[in-house]
Amino acid sequence: MNLIRRSLISVSMVAVSVLSAPAIHAATFNPIHAMFAKGKTIQISLRNDTASDIQLRAGDDAMTLVAGKTLSVKLVPGTRIVTSSDTATHKAGDLVVEVSASLNGATIAIH
Numbered sequence: 429m430n431l432i433r434r435s436l437i438s439v440s441m442v443a444v445s446v447l448s449a450p451a452i453h454a455a456t457f458n459p460i461h462a463m464f465a466k467g468k469t470i471q472i473s474l475r476n477d478t479a480s481d482i483q484l485r486a487g488d489d490a491m492t493l494v495a496g497k498t499l500s501v502k503l504v505p506g507t508r509i510v511t512s513s514d515t516a517t518h519k520a521g522d523l524v525v526e527v528s529a530s531l532n533g534a535t536i537a538i539h
Contacts, residue, residue, distance in 0.1 A: 469502040470527050473535040474509070482538060483513040484524065498535065503527045 476482055476493040484491050486501060486509045493499050503509075507527045511518045517539060518524075525536050 468505070468529075470505055470529060470532045471500060471502045472525075472527065472531050472533070473498050473500045474524075475499075475535055475537045477537050477539050478515065478517065480515060482511060482515055482518070485510050485512045486527075493538065505529050 474484070474493055475498040476495050478495060480495050482493040482495075484493055486503055487507045490512060491499065491501070505528050509524045509527070511520055511522045511524060514520050524538060525531070
């Protein structure tokens with residue numbers, strides 16, 4: 429009888445351990461994800477080579493690129509810069525550039 433009780437207790441302890449392992453793992457904070465969430469910023473310059481101002485969106489941020497001027501921005505790789513209004517050469521929503529590490533320090537001319 430004593431052997432049966434020990435067997436049942438050990439089997440139930442193993443079952444509880446195995447079934448609770450994924451829940452414990454999911455509930456723990458993993459600092460590696462927090463470290464990569466911010467990401468390294470890339471600095472690029474946007475130059476407006478048109479005769480009119482251009483309204484742009486970089487992720488959730490809106491910006492105005494004045495005609496004939498250059499604007500420096502720091503963005504995370506993967507950020508998409510799109511036009512937010514129609515111009516003579518671009519429709520609203522057109523992709524201007526997607527930021528990547530290879531563009532660090534580059535100047536993007538918009539025509």
